Amino acid sequence: MKLLIALYFYILATIQLGLLLGVYHYYRSQSAVRPSAYWMGSLVVSILALAIFGTGVLTIEDVSKPEFNFTIANTLFYVAAILQLLFCRSLNQPISKRIEYAFIFSVLIFIPFFEWMRIHGTFEIRTAVICVITGSFFIWQIVQLREKRKSTPSKQLMYLQYATTAELFFAIGRLSVVVASGFTIRQVEQIPQFLILLTIMQIVMNTLAYIAIGGYWSERIALASAQSQTENKEIKSLLMERENLISNLLKANKTVATGALSASIAHELNQPLGASQLNIQFLQKKLSEGHLTAEQNQEILAALLADNQRATNIIQSLRSIFSDGKIGAEQIELDELIESILKITKPEIQAKNIQVVLDLRSNSVINVNRGEIQQVLLNLINNAIQALSESTRSSRMLQIESRDVSGGVQLLISDNGGGVPIDAQIHLFELLSNSNKRSGMGLGLWLCQHIVSRHGGSIRYEDASSGGAQFTVFLPSTQD
Numbered sequence: 001m002k003l004l005i006a007l008y009f010y011i012l013a014t015i016q017l018g019l020l021l022g023v024y025h026y027y028r029s030q031s032a033v034r035p036s037a038y039w040m041g042s043l044v045v046s047i048l049a050l051a052i053f054g055t056g057v058l059t060i061e062d063v064s065k066p067e068f069n070f071t072i073a074n075t076l077f078y079v080a081a082i083l084q085l086l087f088c089r090s091l092n093q094p095i096s097k098r099i100e101y102a103f104i105f106s107v108l109i110f111i112p113f114f115e116w117m118r119i120h121g122t123f124e125i126r127t128a129v130i131c132v133i134t135g136s137f138f139i140w141q142i143v144q145l146r147e148k149r150k151s152t153p154s155k156q157l158m159y160l161q162y163a164t165t166a167e168l169f170f171a172i173g174r175l176s177v178v179v180a181s182g183f184t185i186r187q188v189e190q191i192p193q194f195l196i197l198l199t200i201m202q203i204v205m206n207t208l209a210y211i212a213i214g215g216y217w218s219e220r221i222a223l224a225s226a227q228s229q230t231e232n233k234e235i236k237s238l239l240m241e242r243e244n245l246i247s248n249l250l251k252a253n254k255t256v257a258t259g260a261l262s263a264s265i266a267h268e269l270n271q272p273l274g275a276s277q278l279n280i281q282f283l284q285k286k287l288s289e290g291h292l293t294a295e296q297n298q299e300i301l302a303a304l305l306a307d308n309q310r311a312t313n314i315i316q317s318l319r320s321i322f323s324d325g326k327i328g329a330e331q332i333e334l335d336e337l338i339e340s341i342l343k344i345t346k347p348e349i350q351a352k353n354i355q356v357v358l359d360l361r362s363n364s365v366i367n368v369n370r371g372e373i374q375q376v377l378l379n380l381i382n383n384a385i386q387a388l389s390e391s392t393r394s395s396r397m398l399q400i401e402s403r404d405v406s407g408g409v410q411l412l413i414s415d416n417g418g419g420v421p422i423d424a425q426i427h428l429f430e431l432l433s434n435s436n437k438r439s440g441m442g443l444g445l446w447l448c449q450h451i452v453s454r455h456g457g458s459i460r461y462e463d464a465s466s467g468g469a470q471f472t473v474f475l476p477s478t479q480d
Contacts, residue, residue, distance in 0.1 A: 001189050002057050008200050009054030012207055016047045019207075023214055035217050038090060042083035043210050049076035050203070063123045063185050071115045074130065078110050081137045087213065088144040091157075123185045124178045127195075131175040138168035156216035163209040170202035276307040331367050331478055334402055334409050335360040341377045342400075345385065352389045354396045362402040362409045364477040372451045373475075376459075379444040380413045380471050387417030387469060397466065408457065408477045414470035419463055428461055 020043050023035060053073035060066050082103045086095055117126050145161040148154075177195045185191055283300050286292035338360060342349075349356060366373075381398070388396040393416060401412040420428060429449045452459045457475040464470035 002060070005196060006054040006057040009050045009057065009203070012200075012203050013047050013050035013054065015207055016043060016050065016210060019210055019214060020044065020047065023217070026218075036087050036090060036213075038083045038087035038095075039210075039213050039217075042080045042087065045076050045083065046080040046206070046210070049073050049080060052076065063187060063191065066118060068115075068118070071111070071118050074114055074126075075107070075111050077130075078114075078133070079107055081134055082107070084209070084213075085137050085141050085144075088141045088148075088160075091148040092144060092151075123191075124181065127178045128175055131171045131178070135168055135171045135175070138164050138171065142168070154216060154219060156212050156219050160209055160212035160216065163205045163212055166205040167202050167209065170198045170205060173198045174202065273307070273311060276304055276311075279303050279307070329367050329369050331365045332370055332373075334362050334364075334366055334411060334475070337370070337373060338377060338400060338402065338411075341374060341381060344378070345381055348385060349398070352385065352396065354385065354388050354398050357397060357399040359399070359401040362404050362411075364404050364409050366409055366475050367478045368455050368475065369451075373455070376448045376451050376473065377413075379448050380473075383444070383471075384413060384415040384417070384469070387419075388415050391417040391468075393417075399466075404477075405474070409475050411473040411475070412470060413473075414464040414466065415468040416464065416466035417468040419467060419469050420461065425461060429459075 020040075023040070023043075052069055056067060056069045056073060060070075086099070086103070089095060089099075114126070117129065141164050142161055145157055145164065149157050149161070174195060177192060177198065181192065279300050283292070283297075286296060338358075342356065381400075384398050388398065395416070397416045399412070399414045403410050429445050449459050452473055452475065455475055457473065459471060459473045462470050462472065
């Protein structure tokens with residue numbers, strides 16, 4: 001009889017150990033959802049309790065006066081029940097330190113209490129007390145599971161609730177059998193077969209409860225995995241929308257730059273086109289009069305070719321800026337790029353009596369998208385021109401410096417205009433910020449920062465020593 005009962009406990013301990021090892025292996029293979037420490041702790045303690053209790057059954061002589069290992073085993077069963085209860089409660093709300101300390105205190109009370117019952121009590125009293133304690137735990141556990149299932153339906157929690165209800169049923173059955181028995185049990189062979197069956201079935205239901213909790217954990221992992229896949233798709237979609245937004249902003253910024261420079265472009269192109277028109281009219285007049293000499297013919301043709309080439313150069317310099325096509329990165333010299341932008345803005349600079357001071361000392365080559373960096377330079381120079389045009393100073397100065405620094409090239413564009421108010425500086429590079437309206441519908445400086453950052457560089461603002469604004473741009477140089 002004793003060997004058979006002990007074997008039951010060992011089998012259930014082995015089943016729970018297999019569940020623990022499987023959970024641990026799965027735990028190491030994924031990190032989406034970690035198992036509850038309460039549940040894992042309860043399972044470990046339950047395995048120890050089953051093994052110690054089974055060993056105690058093999059060595060017991062007098063059931064009414066068992067050895068101290070039964071105190072250890074029953075204390076472990078009590079701790080396992082508490083941890084499983086805390087797991088169920090944690091499904092609805094976080095476990096406070098007060099509750100944890102209260103249960104720890106109850107364990108400290110349970111140990112001497114059960115030890116006193118082991119020495120002075122009977123088998124029937126100990127069984128009845130354990131049934132009452134665990135039964136109250138089961139009732140509380142069922143209440144917590146029902147509350148959780150109302151807010152979050154789960155089949156595994158439903159199975160756990162059924163298993164806990166069965167545990168409660170078998171605990172009540174054990175209590176009824178003990179109360180109904182009219183004699184004192186002293187030997188294992190005297191224990192009623194029905195009581196043994198109820199005890200084993202209660203532990204079986206407890207094992208099924210652990211399996212249901214493991215299933216709930218797997219269920220959460222599956223939900224988390226599905227949610228992760230959905231979130232990945234959403235993130236991918238958002239990234240595509242972001243790229244489309246940036247592409248549209250680049251185009252919008254080019255449109256704004258086109259409007260800002262339309263007068264300058266017209267003025268710059270009108271000069272060679274007007275000269276060409278005068279030369280053509282002069283040529284037509286001479287041809288009609290028949291007085292065109294060979295020298296005049298060569299001189300007029302040379303002038304026409306020069307004016308045509310001048311217009312071509314202007315168009316080519318603007319082409320990369322206002323082109324909608326994608327331009328790949330290329331190795332360029334920053335100083336050459338600055339000079340090409342100044343040629344475009346020269347008429348507007350002259351019309352507003354702005355003095356340009358150049359201090360270009362960079363010899364490094366940078367690998368950048370030419371069109372995008374041109375947009376950065378054009379935005380910053382246009383901002384300075386706009387600020388200077390609104391300035392009341394008699395001497396308006398735009399200063400552009402470039403120098404080689406560690407790891408790249410540094411560009412400084414400053415003016416002696418009104419500068420940027422302190423309260424607006426913190427929002428200067430934000431998209432559609434009110435402080436950025438001058439720089440192209442509130443996207444100019446944001447776009448400058450985006451382009452420079454994408455090239456591995458940085459841009460910052462600070463007040464210029466002359467009292468105006470100063471933008472410092474860093475771009476990494478090409479590594480040999």
